[in-house]
Amino acid sequence: MLKVNDLSVSFRTEQGIVRAVEGVSFEVAEGELLGVVGESGSGKTVSLLAVMGLIVDPNATVTGSITYRGRELVGLPAKEMRKLRGREIAMIFQDPMTALTPVYAIGWQIAEQILAHERVSKAAAWQRAVDLLAEVNIPNPAEAVHRYPHQLSGGMRQRVVIAMALSCNPALLVADEPTTALDVTVQAQILDLVAKLRRNHGSAIVFITHDMGVMAEIADRMMVMYAGREVERGTKQELFLSPRHPYTQALLDSIPPLKGPRPRRLRTIPGAPPNLLNRPPGCAFAPRCPHRFEKCSAVPELTGGARAAACFRTVPA
Amino acid sequence: MIFALLRRFGQMIFVMFGISVLVFLIFFATPGADPAARIAGRNASPEILEAVRKSFGFDQPIYVQYLTMMKKIFITGDLTSFVNRGWKVVPAVLDTVPVTLSLVIGAAVLWVVFGLLIGVAAAAARGTWLDKLLMVLGLIGISMPVYWLGEVMNLVSQSRYHDTWMFSWVPPLGYKTFSTDPKGWFLTLVIPWITLSILYIGLYGRVLRAAIIESLQEDYIRTARAKGLSETRILLRHALRTSLISFATLFGLDFGALVGGSALLTEVVFGLQGVGKLTYDALLNLDLPIIMATVMYASFFVVMANALVDIVYILLDPRVRTG
Numbered sequence: 001m002l003k004v005n006d007l008s009v010s011f012r013t014e015q016g017i018v019r020a021v022e023g024v025s026f027e028v029a030e031g032e033l034l035g036v037v038g039e040s041g042s043g044k045t046v047s048l049l050a051v052m053g054l055i056v057d058p059n060a061t062v063t064g065s066i067t068y069r070g071r072e073l074v075g076l077p078a079k080e081m082r083k084l085r086g087r088e089i090a091m092i093f094q095d096p097m098t099a100l101t102p103v104y105a106i107g108w109q110i111a112e113q114i115l116a117h118e119r120v121s122k123a124a125a126w127q128r129a130v131d132l133l134a135e136v137n138i139p140n141p142a143e144a145v146h147r148y149p150h151q152l153s154g155g156m157r158q159r160v161v162i163a164m165a166l167s168c169n170p171a172l173l174v175a176d177e178p179t180t181a182l183d184v185t186v187q188a189q190i191l192d193l194v195a196k197l198r199r200n201h202g203s204a205i206v207f208i209t210h211d212m213g214v215m216a217e218i219a220d221r222m223m224v225m226y227a228g229r230e231v232e233r234g235t236k237q238e239l240f241l242s243p244r245h246p247y248t249q250a251l252l253d254s255i256p257p258l259k260g261p262r263p264r265r266l267r268t269i270p271g272a273p274p275n276l277l278n279r280p281p282g283c284a285f286a287p288r289c290p291h292r293f294e295k296c297s298a299v300p301e302l303t304g305g306a307r308a309a310a311c312f313r314t315v316p317a
Numbered sequence: 318m319i320f321a322l323l324r325r326f327g328q329m330i331f332v333m334f335g336i337s338v339l340v341f342l343i344f345f346a347t348p349g350a351d352p353a354a355r356i357a358g359r360n361a362s363p364e365i366l367e368a369v370r371k372s373f374g375f376d377q378p379i380y381v382q383y384l385t386m387m388k389k390i391f392i393t394g395d396l397t398s399f400v401n402r403g404w405k406v407v408p409a410v411l412d413t414v415p416v417t418l419s420l421v422i423g424a425a426v427l428w429v430v431f432g433l434l435i436g437v438a439a440a441a442a443r444g445t446w447l448d449k450l451l452m453v454l455g456l457i458g459i460s461m462p463v464y465w466l467g468e469v470m471n472l473v474s475q476s477r478y479h480d481t482w483m484f485s486w487v488p489p490l491g492y493k494t495f496s497t498d499p500k501g502w503f504l505t506l507v508i509p510w511i512t513l514s515i516l517y518i519g520l521y522g523r524v525l526r527a528a529i530i531e532s533l534q535e536d537y538i539r540t541a542r543a544k545g546l547s548e549t550r551i552l553l554r555h556a557l558r559t560s561l562i563s564f565a566t567l568f569g570l571d572f573g574a575l576v577g578g579s580a581l582l583t584e585v586v587f588g589l590q591g592v593g594k595l596t597y598d599a600l601l602n603l604d605l606p607i608i609m610a611t612v613m614y615a616s617f618f619v620v621m622a623n624a625l626v627d628i629v630y631i632l633l634d635p636r637v638r639t640g
Contacts, residue, residue, distance in 0.1 A: 054542055058444070078548075086545030093543075098536035101555050103562075103635060112554075113544040148635040164544065 007064035035219030107145025155186035244309035417591035436525025458519025467586030528560035569626025577615030
């Protein structure tokens, strides 16, 4: 349903051009959950904001192609994009503490979205807000719709944001690290909720995270990003059991093992991601890679279909 | 919410009491100065001095003096100015109140309306020539001193171009009461309103633009965009709505100060007998009873305006309703 082809996003800054996303391509099928993994600054959020048409910075340039159910979204007039946003494609954000407008009751904010897309009465929209709050397990929803964001905890606010995202039954849901800002028990509740809603609504989900543990739990397919490029893709099983890119391998190595002797220190990846302002030539991961060799001074292509890795070690010569 | 309002009201009473004590002490308990001599004025005869001492209770303990003063201002209203030979102070202050209120409220309406329009328009057009133009105009408005602008307005509308179609409607300087001559009231005040409000239009337009642009960076604006709302709705219902909180704060401070006498320059330029003018004249004559009364009056309005702002705050921002 969603096809992204050769998407690039760059920002003009005073220091020069920052290429936040370079040549990323991926697909999401109906009802599928695609996990996007990568550390901070790897371009995962920016590429999905581009899908939402939410890159409003006048210094940003978005190129490539994003097709949603056959419609090209890059260059779509703002008014057309607005009709899709919130109705067909919805988004959940990272920090629920700041994602809601502080001066309106949460029911008002949910109803506002419904009223923006559907011709229903205010009372009907309000009633639907109550039902949605019940669906995301907010206790006493009829009373909770009148509450203001500051009266709710982070976990509750994230449920409200999720209820809002689901209000128009979107076919595609983009979740940008929805559990990162929450504590662990609340994280688990939110993940359960996402899984339940996926069963009930059948929406396809793009789930952005840097937490491999979360991925292991919910993803169907995964995509790993590093320094604005996609470095590996495949099913969850393929990536976890036989990672082909050294970066994916390193990410998996940094998860503490559940069985066997506990290592004295957790494995880490030496060094830091490259500065996107002046990216070194060749493979972006090479300076931190234990397996680098002569060929790594060129940029590895991500070739192949559903299972691929951008690494010279694994790409068939 | 009722509780929050009541508590705010109680605080207001307390602050006013504090101000009255402080002002009283400054004027009547400053060491080395005889308040009776100051109230009686320069070159007062010993009989008048004696009368002042008796009437204000200066032979009694200080708290009795304070209570006598408050009684004279608020209950009997028979505070008398000796410098101005038996002028009743309270009616004099009350006469000037409608003048100042008419001037300041009218100007406030203008500056809120135009401040909002300019701030929203500039924020909506941020980065374009319209934004830059509005901000330069705002800066010019802020930079023009009100006494200069007022004199220029007078020069243009009262003498130089008074006989042209543009300004022939402008009545001579002075104040007309609203109840007897509403049309005259309005016409005499139009030019003072504009003069007084221009500074604040510029100031509020610029402040509001900055506040809106700051709100537009907030996460909840991204959420609003993700909901598929129109840019107009995002600007007005989300960015502007949250920016109004700081706008209201600023308004309360400025409005209170102006009603309390800061509109003096405008009042002088346009020959309006307002509170500022009265205080100014009293200061020139060292007319202590009038100063005492106008300071009490001014502080009353500043405190009132602040309490009103806090109430508006409670309406605007749900976060302050509880707690």
